[in-house]
Amino acid sequence: FFGQKIIHDNLRTQCLNLILWPLALMILRSVMGKKDDLTFDRGASVLEFLLNSKFCVKKEILGDLAPNLRKNGWDLDGMPMESFTFPSESEVNKIVGDVKKPLLRTLYNYSLVLNAFKPSFVIVSGKLSSLVVMKKLLSLWMPSSPDRIIFLDKFRPGKWYPFLMNDIISDPKTSVAVGLAIADIARNATVDDGCYVNVSIDENANLNFIGINRVAQDGIPHLSGEEILLDINQNFSEEFPLNDRINIVYRNINNKDIPCNPIYRIGLKKGCHPDQEDPIKMKITRNAEDRTKLEFAFSGTVIKDGNSIKINDNHEDTNKENFFEEQVCTILKNEYYLDNPQFVKIE
Incomplete structure (x- = not known):
């Protein structure tokens, strides 16, 4: 949407969050076994679909975005959902699991680094990590045994978690703050269960x-x-x-x-x-x-x-x-x- 011009950065971000993200999340969740998420009125327009989608978290902004898109040739109200073909579960797994893609190459490089540190546990988050093909690859590449690789797709954040709405954390940077808070509790609240994280800066800490x-x-x-x-x-x-x-x-x-x-x-x-x-x-x-x-x-x-x-x-x-x-x-x-x-x- 809107090409590559810098003046359209904000509009492109809105399109990503309000249009592409709900569609992609619907497809991924169906592959994860949430088949009901792929159920929708095929006669509805894309705009009607988004207004009724639980994955579109800021529906009020669509009212301003839709006219802008219409002026540039994308009429969300005139696009029927039935005109789209959604990939099957096997097609999604094939695309995501293609080791020739940059995503998998980068993930493999990170795995090599993790192997060097020999961690006791590996915690994996992100929607793609919920897919079976991704779990298989990570279990193969990670240094820990499969029972020590913890995938967070089976966990849900509590209502107290900052920037949380409809099970979606809109600001992922909060995970750093929450992790440090847990580390602080483990260190200073006499939690004697072996949970300890060193967050101090040592002589080797640097922007390499x-x-x-x-x-x-x-x-x-x-x-x-x-x-x-x-x-x-x-x-x-x-x-x-x-x-x-x-x-x-x-x-x-x-x-x-x-x-x-x-x-x-x-x-x-x-x-x-x-x-x-x-x-x-x-x-x-x-x-x-x-x-x-x-x-x-x-x-x-x-x-x-x-x-x-x-x-x-x-x-x-x-x-x-x-x-x-x-x-x-x-x-x-x-x-x-x-x-x-x-x-x-x-x-």
Whole structure:
């Protein structure tokens, strides 16, 4: 939907969550044995189906999205569900279990890493992990015995779980907070059942392989070996030119097929421009006390209000904070509320 233009990012996200996700979830759940989820009025339109689907969690937004789609050639109210052919259980398992696909290759690479640490238990979550073919592959690749590989498809979160609606956790990052809370209880509440998680930072904890990608660049970033600016054995990078707003991204595994996660967004403030005669350069350094944190140094000249100003952190007027934005970035495109605190106004 809506092509690849950046101005349509929000609309594409809405289409993914409100249209494609309910359809995909309906198909996957039928393969998982929930055959009733594939029962619907075949004479209904796609819009009517979505308005009645329990998997479409924000139906009120469809009223605004449908007219936008209609203007661009997708009339949800004019598309009958009977015109769609849904894949069979065997077809879904064949597609998901294709070891030639990037999903399975990435999963296999993660399995190799897990094997190196020889965990006592492996906990697996995600809708695809509920499929029989996926369970077979994971049981084959994982280092633990099958009875110690715990698939969470048979578990349900309690009503207390944050961002939970209709058994769907809309913000998966909460699992980190909940996991740390459980670890804290195990450590400090005298829970003497062998449950213990070490969440402290040790000298080996770090963002292992660090590079950059442009903010406007679409898709999940990957770094080739040549694009790594800072590897596991380096404490600082070489200087490199800063010509545009960038994301600082990282991966912890030395494999170019592993997708990277963003940690910072760097760029010139509004009204500031690079001087072509003395281009801006940037250097990344690991924090001496906490290798999971990064520090940034800049050199060159900035043009602001028609004046050329040499960057010099030793003086307040020429300090980098006057010219650059260093923003923490937990996911790409600034969609997480901690990166971009925008809240929907409820009338």
